[in-house]
Amino acid sequence: MPEPLAAALATPGLGWLLLTISVAGVVRGFSGFGTALVFVPVAGIFLAPQVIVAVMMLTGLVSSSALLPRAWGQADRREVGLLALAALLTVPLGLWLMTRLDPVLIRWCVAVIAIVTLAALISGWRFSGRVSRPQLAGIGALAGGIGGMTGLTGPAVILFYLAGQSAAQAVRANTILFLAALDVVIVVNLLVQGAVDWALVALALVLAVPYVMTSLIGQGLFDPRHERLYRWVAYAVIALAVLSGLPIWNNGA
Structure with a gap:
């Protein structure tokens, strides 16, 4: 057995990681997002932050190939392009902060931002105006910085779209396309920094197999007629991720 694959199969908690990434795949296929929100809190129990970011992005690249064809034709590509361009500029800063800041501080910052935003959404707040360029x-710059720092590439853009008036189908397509672009940007930065080795690639491929399969299942479940259900599923996913990721559950580790 190749050494990188052997190292991947020996990863602590691999069974839990495979189960979690499978659940995340269903959520991602159905809603267009949610992978990091579901996977990162559990992965943090077993993996270092640098490993989580690398594995998340590499796995995302593989899975995007299954979801992009449909999303490409439904998304607003000019809007997504501007979001991605702004994220491109802030990803290096996020990756730098990941290596410098206390991981517990980073987790608390993300939790507070997510809780405040989620509360606004559940309260019924909606943005009815037109967002300028x-x-x-x-918004794209914020997503790039947070994504590079934590591996949570989606929350800023997800919450922006869910707060707006866009149809569920458009939200899903735009989010899938943006997250795919951000995965590429972060992976390129990690490669430049030498932060990706063959063991990480092997682990990402091991996780990508169930993830792609369950993403396709989730995509088959998606129905734009059930927009209200879609929004509440999204709220539940975010809330569960925030609660499970609070540092208090592992004594501030």
Whole structure:
């Protein structure tokens, strides 16, 4: 057996990681997002932050090939392009912060931002105005910074779309396309930094197999007629991720 594959199969908690990535795949296929929100809190029990970010992005690249064809024709590619361009500029900063800041501090920051935003969404707040190009770029930049720092590439853009008036189908397509672009940006930065080795690639491929399969299952479950259900599933996924990821559950580790 090749050494990188043997190392991947010996990863602590691999069974839990495979189960979690399978659940995340169903959520991603159905809603267009949720992989990191479901996977990262559990992966943090077993893997270092640098490993989580690398594995998340590499796995995302593989899975995107299954979801992109449908999303490409339904997404607003100009809007997604601006979001991705802004994220491109802030990903290096996020990766730098990941290596410098206390991991517990990072987790608390993400939790607070997610809780406040989720509370606004559940309360019924909706943005009815038109987002300017600078504002859209700011949202993309925030997503890039948070994604590089934590591996949670989606929350800023996800919450932006869910707060708006876009149809569920458009939200799903735009989110899938943006997350795929951000995966590429982060992986390129990690490669430049020499933070990706063959063992990480092997682990990502092991996780990608069930992830792609369950993503296709989730995609088959998606029905744009059930927009209200879609929104509440999204809220539940975010809430569960925030609660499970709070540092208090592992004594601040």
